Amino acid sequence: MADQTDVAQALVAAISAAVYPNGIGAASVTGVTAVIYAGWPNAATLNADLTAGKAHVSVFPTATERVTQPACSDWMAQAIPSSTLSLTVGAGTVTVAGTPAAGQNAAVLADGLPVVYAVRAGDTPTAVATGLAALLNAQRPASNVGAVVSVPGVRKLVARVGVGGSNMRVLRRQEKVFQISVWANSAAARDPLAAAIDVALAGAWRVALADGTNGTLRYKRSVQNDAMENATIFRRDILYAVEYAITDSASATQIVAEQLGVAMQFATGGQYGATTLYS
Numbered sequence: 001m002a003d004q005t006d007v008a009q010a011l012v013a014a015i016s017a018a019v020y021p022n023g024i025g026a027a028s029v030t031g032v033t034a035v036i037y038a039g040w041p042n043a044a045t046l047n048a049d050l051t052a053g054k055a056h057v058s059v060f061p062t063a064t065e066r067v068t069q070p071a072c073s074d075w076m077a078q079a080i081p082s083s084t085l086s087l088t089v090g091a092g093t094v095t096v097a098g099t100p101a102a103g104q105n106a107a108v109l110a111d112g113l114p115v116v117y118a119v120r121a122g123d124t125p126t127a128v129a130t131g132l133a134a135l136l137n138a139q140r141p142a143s144n145v146g147a148v149v150s151v152p153g154v155r156k157l158v159a160r161v162g163v164g165g166s167n168m169r170v171l172r173r174q175e176k177v178f179q180i181s182v183w184a185n186s187a188a189a190r191d192p193l194a195a196a197i198d199v200a201l202a203g204a205w206r207v208a209l210a211d212g213t214n215g216t217l218r219y220k221r222s223v224q225n226d227a228m229e230n231a232t233i234f235r236r237d238i239l240y241a242v243e244y245a246i247t248d249s250a251s252a253t254q255i256v257a258e259q260l261g262v263a264m265q266f267a268t269g270g271q272y273g274a275t276t277l278y279s
Contacts, residue, residue: 002209004061004176007242008038010207010215011059011178018200019057019193030192032184046183050232055193056183061176068243069173077252078212080165085119085128087159094132094159096125096147103164107256108132110154113139116256162256168211168249175243177220182236187226194236198222201240215244 016036019028028034035049036057046056085098087106094108100123107116115135117128125147133149136142142151151157180197184190198219206214220239 002211002213002215002244002247005038006210007176007207007215007244008059008061008178010209011180011201011240011242012036012038014201014204014207015057015059015180015197018196028193029196030189032189032193034193041181041183046233050183050185053185053189055185055189056181057193057197058179058181058183060179060181062179062239064241065174065176067172067174069170072172073170075167075169075250078166078168078249081163083161083163085125085161087161089157089159092151092154092157094129094149094151094157096129096132096149098125100125100128105162105164105253105256106132107160107162108136108149108151109156109158109160110136110140110142110151111156114256115139160256162253164251164253166249167252168247170213170245171248173243173245175218175241177239177241180238180240182238184234185232187234190234190236194222194238198238201238207242209244211247211249213245213247215242217242 016024019034019036020026021029032055033053034055034057038059040060041056041058049056083098083104085096085100085104085106087108088095088097096106100119102119102121104119105116106119106128107114115132117131117135119128126144129144129147129149133142133144136149136151140151141153142149144150182190182194182197184193201217202219204217206216209215218241220241222239223237225235225237
């Protein structure tokens with residue numbers, strides 16, 4: 001799920017990319033070294049860095065927010081991982097290959113009757129084949145030699161591999177205002193840095209969040225504060241509203257076999273009234 005901390009970190013990443021397009025080991029776009037982080041500055045650290053000629057860029061969530069979509073959405077499938085296991089059907093045989101990984105399911109349907117083996121960490125193709133053969137053998141004769149499962153006399157043989165993934169739903173969408181503050185020891189150091197950040201965020205218009213969703217940016221206002229210039233602190237606040245989703249996630253598994261429960265009801269009539277029988 002994403003919350004305001006994830007949004008703040010995403011803004012930090014976007015600002016860092018704008019200020020240090022060639023990486024933090026290279027010079028910044030303005031030539032002034034900038035420390036970029038989520039949260040409010042520590043006064044002692046800020047003063048020491050400003051004295052040393054460094055600038056600070058802080059990203060802080062304000063109290064201003066509003067709900068933009070209160071309703072909960074349906075569950076949606078997220079990215080489905082690829083299977084690392086394969087099952088190949090031959091004449092009365094199923095051959096297991098690939099690299100088995102926990103969270104995958106190997107299914108075999110012999111004449112419509114399914115068995116499912118849940119792959120465990122450390123399994124080999126032979127281990128998967130042995131597990132399938134044991135499950136099949138509870139219904140009909142079956143065996144395996146290495147990674148090949150044999151089912152004598154079977155008329156129809158189907159093999160499937162399912163993987164585990166996750167579903168996500170949006171619990172609500174909300175918009176929160178974040179204050180991006182540029183702190184420097186002079187207006188000459190502050191202004192180009194603040195301008196570069198504002199241009200980058202205005203051009204980006206959205207940021208990628210940790211849960212796979214995006215936050216949408218909307219410029220609110222900018223405030224310049226030179227009241228602390230006697231303390232050699234020049235500050236500009238750039239405020240952006242970010243609309244993002246509060247999400248929930250749950251594990252999910254692909255369906256590899258279907259099972260139906262059938263209830264039959266018979267009604268009979270006679271001298272003493274109707275009688276209902278279940279099976």
